[in-house]
Amino acid sequence: MDLSYLWFWIVGVLFVGYFVLDGFDFGVGMSLPFLGKDDISRRQVINTIGPVWDLNETWLIVAGACLFAAFPEWYATLFSGFYLALLLILLSLILRGVSFEYRHRGASEKWKRRFDTLIVIGSVLPALLWGVAVANIVQGVPLDADHNFTGSLLTLLNPYGLLGGVTLVLVFFTHGLYFVALKTDGQVHTDAKRLATKAGVVTVVVAAAFLIWTIVMAASKGAPALGFAIAAAAIAAVALIASILANLRDKQGWAFTFGVLTVAFAVLTLWFSLFPNVMPSTTDPAGTLTIENASSTPYTLTIMTWAAFIFLPLVLLYQGWTYWVFRKRVTRSFIEKAAASAH
Amino acid sequence: MDLLDPLALARWQFGLTTLYHFLFVPLTLGMGLVVAIFQTTWVRTGNVRWLQLTRLFGSLFLINFAMGVVTGIVQEFQFGMNWSDYSRFVGDVFGAPLAFEGLLAFFLEATFLGLWIFGWDRLPKKLHLATIWIAWAGASISAYIILAANAWMQNPVGYTMSADGKRAEMTDFFAVVTNRVALATFPHTMFASFMFAAGVVIAVAAWHLSRKQHIDIMRPALRFGLWFMIASFVGVFIAGDLLGLQMVATQPMKMASAEALYNTACGANASFSIFSLGTPDGTQEIWSLRVPYLLAFLSEHDFTACVQGINDLQAQYTTQWGPGDYTPTIWITYWSFRWMIGFGGLAAVISAVGLWLTRKNAKRPVPTWAWKVAIWSAPLPLFGSLVGWIFTEMGRQPWIVFGLMRTANGVSPNVPGWTVLISLIAFTAIYAALAVVEFRLIVKTAKAGPFPILGGKSGEFEGGEKREADADDIHIPTTVY
Numbered sequence: 001m002d003l004s005y006l007w008f009w010i011v012g013v014l015f016v017g018y019f020v021l022d023g024f025d026f027g028v029g030m031s032l033p034f035l036g037k038d039d040i041s042r043r044q045v046i047n048t049i050g051p052v053w054d055l056n057e058t059w060l061i062v063a064g065a066c067l068f069a070a071f072p073e074w075y076a077t078l079f080s081g082f083y084l085a086l087l088l089i090l091l092s093l094i095l096r097g098v099s100f101e102y103r104h105r106g107a108s109e110k111w112k113r114r115f116d117t118l119i120v121i122g123s124v125l126p127a128l129l130w131g132v133a134v135a136n137i138v139q140g141v142p143l144d145a146d147h148n149f150t151g152s153l154l155t156l157l158n159p160y161g162l163l164g165g166v167t168l169v170l171v172f173f174t175h176g177l178y179f180v181a182l183k184t185d186g187q188v189h190t191d192a193k194r195l196a197t198k199a200g201v202v203t204v205v206v207a208a209a210f211l212i213w214t215i216v217m218a219a220s221k222g223a224p225a226l227g228f229a230i231a232a233a234a235i236a237a238v239a240l241i242a243s244i245l246a247n248l249r250d251k252q253g254w255a256f257t258f259g260v261l262t263v264a265f266a267v268l269t270l271w272f273s274l275f276p277n278v279m280p281s282t283t284d285p286a287g288t289l290t291i292e293n294a295s296s297t298p299y300t301l302t303i304m305t306w307a308a309f310i311f312l313p314l315v316l317l318y319q320g321w322t323y324w325v326f327r328k329r330v331t332r333s334f335i336e337k338a339a340a341s342a343h
Numbered sequence: 344m345d346l347l348d349p350l351a352l353a354r355w356q357f358g359l360t361t362l363y364h365f366l367f368v369p370l371t372l373g374m375g376l377v378v379a380i381f382q383t384t385w386v387r388t389g390n391v392r393w394l395q396l397t398r399l400f401g402s403l404f405l406i407n408f409a410m411g412v413v414t415g416i417v418q419e420f421q422f423g424m425n426w427s428d429y430s431r432f433v434g435d436v437f438g439a440p441l442a443f444e445g446l447l448a449f450f451l452e453a454t455f456l457g458l459w460i461f462g463w464d465r466l467p468k469k470l471h472l473a474t475i476w477i478a479w480a481g482a483s484i485s486a487y488i489i490l491a492a493n494a495w496m497q498n499p500v501g502y503t504m505s506a507d508g509k510r511a512e513m514t515d516f517f518a519v520v521t522n523r524v525a526l527a528t529f530p531h532t533m534f535a536s537f538m539f540a541a542g543v544v545i546a547v548a549a550w551h552l553s554r555k556q557h558i559d560i561m562r563p564a565l566r567f568g569l570w571f572m573i574a575s576f577v578g579v580f581i582a583g584d585l586l587g588l589q590m591v592a593t594q595p596m597k598m599a600s601a602e603a604l605y606n607t608a609c610g611a612n613a614s615f616s617i618f619s620l621g622t623p624d625g626t627q628e629i630w631s632l633r634v635p636y637l638l639a640f641l642s643e644h645d646f647t648a649c650v651q652g653i654n655d656l657q658a659q660y661t662t663q664w665g666p667g668d669y670t671p672t673i674w675i676t677y678w679s680f681r682w683m684i685g686f687g688g689l690a691a692v693i694s695a696v697g698l699w700l701t702r703k704n705a706k707r708p709v710p711t712w713a714w715k716v717a718i719w720s721a722p723l724p725l726f727g728s729l730v731g732w733i734f735t736e737m738g739r740q741p742w743i744v745f746g747l748m749r750t751a752n753g754v755s756p757n758v759p760g761w762t763v764l765i766s767l768i769a770f771t772a773i774y775a776a777l778a779v780v781e782f783r784l785i786v787k788t789a790k791a792g793p794f795p796i797l798g799g800k801s802g803e804f805e806g807g808e809k810r811e812a813d814a815d816d817i818h819i820p821t822t823v824y
Contacts, residue, residue, distance in 0.1 A: 043824065050824045051461040054412060055453040062445030064419050069442040072434020072510070079423025079430075080755040086420055087766045091773060094413040098777060101409035104824045105784055148427070148757040296435040296513075303516045304442055311446040315454075322454050325465055338823040 003305055004295035007070040008278070010308055012271040014063035019130070019168075020263045021056035024256075025049050027176015029096060029123025030169070032116055034195055035180060039109075040335050041188045042116060046100065047330045048183040053100060055319055057093065069304055073147055073294035074278045081141060081149025082133050085156060089126045096122025127172045128165040132156055135164025135210075138270050139217065140280035143287030150283065160213060167210040170203040171240075171266065175259040178243065182252040186332045193247060196255070200244035207240060207262075211269060218273035221280075229272035236265035347760030350751055353425040356767045358736070360417050362729055363774050367411035369728055372486055372533060373540025374404040375479035377571070379472075386472050392560045394819070395793035400544065402788050405460060410781055412453070417770070425763065429743055429753030436502050436513040437492055440520065444488040452481030463819045486536075487529050494525035496744050497735070498593040511747060524593060527586035534578030535687070535731065538724035541575055542690055544568035545697065546721035547789045553714035557792050565701060569694045572720065576691035584641070591642040591650070594745060596660070597738035599653045600671045601680040602638055609649035613639035617681075664746070671740045679734035686727035693720050794820065 028049050036042030049056070068075040079086060095118040103115035139160050142150045177196035181189055211233040218229050243258030274280075278294050281287035295301065345351070378401050385393035419441065422430050430437075455478040462471050501518030502511045513519065548565035551557045591598045599605075602616065615638045619631030639648040653670055660669040693716055700709045743750040796819070 046824050051457040054457055055450065057412070057416075058445070058449050058453040061416055061419055061449055062442070064416075065438065065441040065445040068419075068423065068430065068434055069438030072431055072438055075423045075434065075438070076427035076430040076755075079420060080425070080427035080758055083424050083755075083758050083762055084765070086424060087769065090417050090420060091769060093416060094773065094777075097413040098409050098780075100824055101406060102780060102784065105406070105788070146756075150757065296438065300435050300439055300513045300516075303439055303513075307443055307446055311450075315446065315450045319450070319454055322458055325458060325462060334821075335823060338821050341820050 002292075003298060003301035004070070004291050005276075006305065007066075007295065007301055008275065008291045009271075010305075011063065011067050011070060012268065014059060014066055015134075016264045016267045018056075018059035018063050019267055020260050021059055022053075023127075023168075023172045023263050024176045024179040024259070025053045025056050026123040026127045027172040027174065028180055029119045029176070030127075030173050031176055031180055031192065031195070032120055035188050035191050036116070037187065037191075039112065040332060040339065041186075042112075043104070043335045043339070044184050044186075044188045044330050044332060045180055046103070046119070047335065048180055050100070050330075051326045052322065054097075055322065057097070066304070066308075070296055070301060071278060071289075071291075071294045072296060073289055077143065077147045077149060077279050077289060077294075078133075078137065081143075081151070082136075082156065084153040085129045085133055089129050092122040092125040092129075094122075096126075123172075124169060127169045131165035131168030132161045134168075134267075134270055135161045135214075137279060138214065138274050140282040140288075142283040143279065143281035143289070145284050145286045147279070147281075147287055147289055160217070163206070163210050163213065167203075167207050167266075170199065170206050171263060174199045174203045174240075174243070175256075175263060178247060178252060178256040178259045181247070182256050183329055184331070185329050188332070189329075193250070193252070196247050197244060200240070200247065204237075204240055204244070207266070208237060211237060211266070214269060214273055223273050223275065225272040225275045229269050232265045232269040232272055236262050236269060239265060345760075347764060349758060349760040349763055350754045352760055352763040352767055353754050353758075354750065356763060356770060357421055357425060358733075359767070360414065360421065360770055360774070361736075362732065363778075364411070364414040364418055365729060365732060366725065366778075367407050367414065368486070369536035369539040369725065370404065370407045370543065371411045371482050372479075372536035373538070374400060374407070374543065375475070375482055376537065377540045377544060378404055379475045379479050382472055382475055386468060391796050392563065392793075395560055395796055396564055398796075399547075399788075399793045403543065403547075403785055406781060406784050406788065408456065410777065414774075424766075425755055425758065426743070426753045427755040427757075429748065432510050432748055432753070433495075433744060434510070436499075436511050436519060437495060439513065439516065440488045440492040440495075444485045444492075448481045448485035448488060450481075452478050452485060455481065460822050464821050483533065486532065487525070488520070490528045490532060491520050491522055491525040494522040494528055495519055496742075497739055498522060498524045498589075499744055499747055511744070524586075524589050527582060527589045530582035531579060531586050532728075534575045534582055535724060535728045537575035538572055538579060538687065538690060539721070539728065541568045541572035541694070542720035542722070542724050545572065545694065546718045549714050549717035549720075550790065551792055552709075553711065560793050562701075565697075568720070569697045569701070572694035572724075573691060573698070576687065576694075579687060587641050588644065594739065595651045596653065596656045596669060596671070597676070597735075598642060599651055599656055600673050600676040600738055601734065602650070603673050603677040604638070604650060604652045605654050606652040607649055607655045608638070608652065610639055610647045611635040613637075613642070613648065613650045615641065619677075668741065671738050676734055676738045679730040679737065683727050683731040683734055686723045686730065690720055690723040690727070693717065693723070 028045060032042060032045055035045050064075075067078075099115035099118040099122065103112055103119075106112065133156070136156045136158075139158070141155060144150050174196055177192045177199060181192040181196060184192065215226075215230055215233055218226055223229060239258045239261035243255045243262060246252075246254035246258055276291050277288055278291055279289040296304075378397055381393050381397040381400065384390070385397055455474045458466065459471065459474040459478055462474060466474065499511065500522050501513060501515035503514050504510075505512050544564055545568035548561040548568060551561045552565060587598070603619070604613075608614075612635075614633040614635045616631045616633045620629045636646045638650055640646050642648055642650045653673070657669055661667065697713070697717055700713055739745055741749050741751070743753040
């Protein structure tokens with residue numbers, strides 16, 4: 001088998017990993033204004049992802065680097081083309097990341113609230129823009145014969161792209177609420193549970209519209225993996241509904257698990273719709289990047305394949321262990337005690 | 344200069360964001376090791392003051408680490424955003440080390456650092472100690488790999504040009520990761536980072552000692568910092584010498600421009616100028632202080648060696664690659680090279696004096712001025728590292744990949760100047776604001792000094808009091824955001 005096809009899927013899996021993991025981080029950040037009624041509850045929310053947000057975000061760095069190494073043309077076209085969108089994502093991630101670390105180092109209410117605001121913005125904006133970006137990759141963008149993007153930021157803000165952005169925000173929001181409900185107790189836990197149901201219902205409607213649009217678009221283009229795309233979209237939809245039902249029955253573990261499946265299969269739907277292109281051009285057909293014309297040499301891909309097959313299982317193993325170490329709920333009394341001992 | 348020149352703006356942005364990122368990297372590499380050593384000492388001796396030092400410098404390390412992580416993502420994205428033609432050209436070779444860095448090093452670093460920060464009360468003591476060492480190992484591996492990627496830009500190896508000449512294709516991954524330039528750059532960078540961490544330890548300890556507070560904790564920290572600085576300087580010096588040899592062998596133009604040596608010189612004439620005054624345009628030398636033979640020795644470890652001058656290299660390169668200017672900006676390379684050596688050397692001298700002043704049987708107390716000077720141990724190695732990077736990257740110009748691709752040809756052709764200007768302004772503004780917050784937090788945390796460690800049964804340990812107490816009898820505060 002041609003390794004470039006394998007790498008299309010490995011890159012896909014890495015983005016699934018990123019969106020699943022940083023996805024609930026973003027959702028947790030978005031939930032802050034809804035669940036954080038006082039400083040203790042805000043800290044409860046933030047500390048659910050305290051030990052893991054950094055390793056979750058690392059999936060983006062790895063996905064980006066693997067994209068660069070396996071598909072230099074795809075990486076170059078995407079990153080230079082979506083310049084301003086990526087700039088906003090970067091700035092958001094910077095502000096969100098430092099806010100986690102700086103927030104608790106100041107005592108004043110004003111100091112903390114300022115970083116709370118940055119966490120919320122830094123969670124909504126990247127979710128929205130990743131949705132816009134990925135939807136536009138699937139839909140296609142204007143590329144010239146040298147594979148250079150010829151549009152602007154406004155090109156990306158088309159109806160399908162925006163719907164993709166809103167869908168991702170809602171999916172992540174719900175996904176994050178399941179996580180908070182799973183990892184906290186008391187008022188925060190109850191509030192998260194209730195809000196998740198409401199958010200979930202809205203998400204179902206919006207996500208269904210986005211997935212149907214995606215499938216219709218893929219069908220009209222004659223996407224060769226259409227059957228798989230439809231299957232993946234169906235699984236994503238069923239998982240989303242199942243997550244809401246599980247949440248209603250107080251099965252937070254199941255709700256979160258189905259949330260993971262929703263994100264994973266939604267991303268896979270897009271990947272199947274895209275296949276075998278990686279960046280279809282809407283203008284010059286010669287500008288379209290495919291798995292074959294965007295990939296690195298077999299030699300480089302062979303080296304990379306070895307690396308992925310040796311290191312990825314190890315990574316999953318020790319990251320799984322980390323989640324196990326921090327499996328306990330972040331209780332209100334735990335935060336209260338820690339807050340007391342810090343002063 | 345055209346204000347909206349995309350090339351110039353992209354270069355400014357890459358330079359600024361990279362230097363800014365490198366404000367945090369050395370402390371991660373250096374302080375990670377220092378904290379790991381402190382914690383190991385605590386675990387082995389049970390002496391609580393080492394735990395207090397671990398917690399204090401661990402806090403500084405973490406404030407800094409967050410910035411290192413988030414500014415690092417910018418670095419990876421920028422290759423594609425601003426340098427898409429470069430990315431298309433080198434991706435087959437240059438991308439693989441980046442992917443390895445992520446899979447092998449970043450995951451390790453991020454995961455185990457999370458375990459270290461939040462695992463104080465959840466992991467057994469020795470396992471918790473292992474997490475900081477693993478996180479530090481991850482950081483060091485990533486440093487090696489990214490320096491190998493950079494070394495490929497200085498000295499491309501293990502590749503062949505594609506049939507259509509549009510890209511470099513990797514033929515030997517092992518050659519890429521064992522690039523002779525990487526092998527010398529890595530220890531040079533690591534030891535320089537250790538110097539910075541040592542400087543921070545010295546500065547914090549000196550600040551408290553000059554106020555006669557936390558003496559039992561800060562005196563051992565100071566002595567550790569001073570010795571660590573001297574040892575690291577020796578490492579920087581030896582690795583720098585090795586790197587110089589590789590530089591002469593692979594990029595003679597860089598050495599010539601480091602020395603502003605226009606004409607090839609041999610033996611005694613190949614002198615090293617310590618200081619020179621020239622006409623403003625830099626073409627004429629008015630006065631200089633020189634050490635004969637030194638440049639010849641530095642270049643090839645041979646006092647009679649000849650060192651090629653800029654003019655001869657320019658002529659040679661013109662024959663090889665066609666007409667063009669192959670000379671870096673001389674005043675930048677000349678002065679950054681000297682400032683690098685000067686800052687590093689000065690930090691080492693301060694430490695040597697410090698070791699003498701704080702020796703065990705010193706008769707006089709350390710004078711006030713010495714404490715003030717000691718604070719400079721922190722910024723000096725950092726400044727040295729920064730100008731070192733300015734030197735090595737500006738010395739590579741006009742190439743983005745030496746001999747293969749010019750910087751001007753690597754820039755994204757479809758990103759207009761105004762777009763880059765927006766991002767440059769945005770990065771500068773946010774980075775500046777964060778630098779202020781970060782600096783204040785670090786100073787505040789450092790001045791607050793070591794946290795008291797509470798005993799499980801016997802109350803509070805302060806300073807060296809009860810330092811031989813049973814290490815299991817203490818309560819280590821949990822970390823929460």
